[in-house]
Amino acid sequence: MTASSVVVVGGGIAGVSTVAELRKNGYAGDLTLVSADPIPYDRPPLSKEYLAGGRDLESIALQPLQWYVDQQISLVGGAVAVELRPDAGEVELSDGQVLTADKIVLATGGRAVRPSLGEVRRDVSVGLPAGNGQDRPVVPPIHVLREVADADRLRTQLVPGARLLIVGAGLIGAEVASTARGLGAEVVLVDPLSPPLAAAVGIEVATWLHGLHADHGVEALTTTVETLLETPAGVAAQLKGEPDSREFDAVLLAVGLVPETALAEAAGLETSRGILVDTGQVTSHPSVLAVGDCARLRDHHSAEHWEAAQLDGARAAATILEAEPPPATAPWWWSDRYGLHVEGVGEMREPDAEHTTVVRGVVGELPFSVFTLRGERLIGAVAVDDPSAVKAARRMIDRGIDVRASDLADPTQNLRSLLRR
Ligand SMILES: Cc1cc2nc3c(=O)[nH]c(=O)nc-3n(C[C@H](O)[C@H](O)[C@H](O)COP(=O)(O)OP(=O)(O)OC[C@H]3O[C@@H](n4cnc5c(N)ncnc54)[C@H](O)[C@@H]3O)c2cc1C
Structure with a gap:
């Protein structure tokens, strides 16, 4: 029987994607999103435009507040879940409120690592310029x-x-x-x-x-x-x-990042550098799922990228709805520096007996892209200022299309045409 009440804990992209995908795919039951932030917002701009002062909090909100109303999602903003009781289907918030649900999704993300760097001593006068x-x-x-x-x-x-x-x-x-x-x-x-x-x-x-x-x-x-x-x-x-x-x-x-697993650990769920989940995002307790940076598929690293967290949310929604999960896809990420846009997909390896590196263009002359082939099978690509190369590479990886190194390297060859082979 599909769930008639779902509580999602954590208002990052993984949590917001979970509630969005549930509604998009016909879930009509009670839906609550517990978010430590009053407005769930996106993190990638925090090191880019937001830090530069070019965007404000409203513009990095994952959804406008009206969207939660329209979608009949009860957004409990500025609230922290302090205890998870999986057998009872309960989540307790810091203000004592207890939410109950058939399915609970943990989307608690992670904390930035604070390495121990010898003695970090605070002087009482720290931060106060002398005098005034x-x-x-x-x-x-x-x-x-x-x-x-x-x-x-x-x-x-x-x-x-x-x-x-x-x-x-x-x-x-x-x-x-x-x-x-x-x-x-x-x-x-x-x-x-x-x-x-x-x-x-x-x-x-x-x-x-x-x-x-x-x-x-x-x-x-x-x-x-x-x-x-x-x-x-x-x-x-x-x-x-x-x-x-x-x-x-x-x-x-x-x-780096430490996955936020405290709630799961205290509730007795299996954790090890993340909340361990199966391919449907289900934890060691059948009523509790976990998505995004807090979760890790057994025997895999946590991706720690935006799109992976979003897709986890789509998979969790499919599991709750007992529907077909979205097709698996090679992991993709992006990053920006000094006005350049970098994208990567799949896995990059150094050349060896099994792997070949193919450069399309010249590294350092924009745009360019670099591919890793295992035999004739593409397994990874990175491009600077050439997102279409990564998009085509991703399709080749996902569809398992064999390619010749010479075709990839030839800048006159349209990469999309290689998909039709
Ligand atoms: C500065 C920065 C730049 C980035 N840039 C890129 C990029 O360019 N490209 C890319 O692919 N990825 C990028 N990432 C990574 C990407 O943003 C993350 O992978 C993504 O945000 C993970 O989403 P999440 O929902 O799993 O976790 P989070 O975004 O961490 O969200 C988890 C939320 O849960 C809340 N929470 C935790 N515990 C509780 C609790 N007990 N109760 C209630 N709420 C709780 C947290 O406060 C947080 O709001 C960047 C990350 C950062 C920090």
């Missing part, structure tokens, strides 16, 4: 970036000439470096990997992408941070291999 700063709001200078409030705090410190240290040159660290340069900040970007992101885009593209930082005046260093010490002037950072610490006005820790 008492009337200014005090913004702690060590940041992470996951919430809109994180972006708001960081932005106050990205003023022209401000010295920003970014720890971690993955997708978010790189995007913030680009945005901060646009705002006139001086940026030092550190990462122990050389180049960062090679696993996602392949070494050649990763090297070129990382080189863009220096081209745009960022000091990109291959090292780690040993200690961060808050001082009245900002933060003293000791970088490994340097004799003296450096002074910064602000530090962003952009070193």
Whole structure:
């Protein structure tokens, strides 16, 4: 029997996608979305246009508030679920309210990792400029970036000439470096990997992408941070291999995500670096599903990308409706830096006995794309300023179409025509 009441906990893209897909596909029962934020909003702009000041909260809302009314979705905004009781089908909120449902979907996302960097000591006078700063709001200078409030705090410190240290040159660290340069900040970007992101885009593209930082005046260093010490002037950072610490006005820790599994763990659901789910997003309790960055398919990494979270929501809705799940598709992501648009799909591998790398165009001459083939089977692609190449590649991967390396490499060959083989 299909459910007649559903409660979704978490108002990110995974939670909003779950409620949207349920309604779109004919679910007519009670539907409640519990969102810690008053208005569920989108996260990708937080390191891009929102951080730059070009968009406001309303414009990054996943849906206008009227949409929830129109869809007869009870949005419980500004509410945090504190306990899950799966056998009773109950979710308790921090204000004591208890919601009951036939199916509960956890869409609690994740928290930014705060690595232990030696002694992070706070001086009582931190944030107060000597003399006359008492009337200014005090913004702690060590940041992470996951919430809109994180972006708001960081932005106050990205003023022209401000010295920003970014720890971690993955997708978010790189995007913030680009945005901060646009705002006139001086940026030092550190990462122990050389180049960062090679696993996602392949070494050649990763090297070129990382080189863009220096081209745009960022000091990109291959090292780690040993200690961060808050001082009245900002933060003293000791970088490994340097004799003296450096002074910064602000530090962003952009070193990854911890899935938010507390509710699930306390309820006795199976978790291991995420809430473990099956291919229908069902957890170890049959009445509870989990979607997005908080969930992980056993034996798989969590994707931690926007579209994967959205598709999880569509799969969860199909499971609840006992309908056909959406077809599986190769994982896709995008990122923007220094005015360039990067997209990737599938899996990139370095050339070896099994794998070939094919470059279409020239790496560094826009647009270009790079593909990984296993034999004649395309398994991954990355493109800069060429989304149509990734779109075509995704179809080839999803349909299992064999391609010749020479066809992929030939810029006169329309990639879409290869789909008709
Ligand atoms: C700065 C930034 C930039 C990004 N840029 C890109 C990009 O360019 N491309 C891309 O593909 N991906 C990008 N991502 C990744 C993408 O945004 C995430 O994969 C996606 O947001 C995951 O969605 P989610 O719904 O699973 O989790 P989240 O977006 O984290 O949403 C989970 C929500 O649940 C809430 N919550 C948690 N616990 C509770 C509770 N107990 N009760 C109530 N609510 C709760 C949280 O407050 C949060 O609002 C970016 C992420 C960040 C942070």
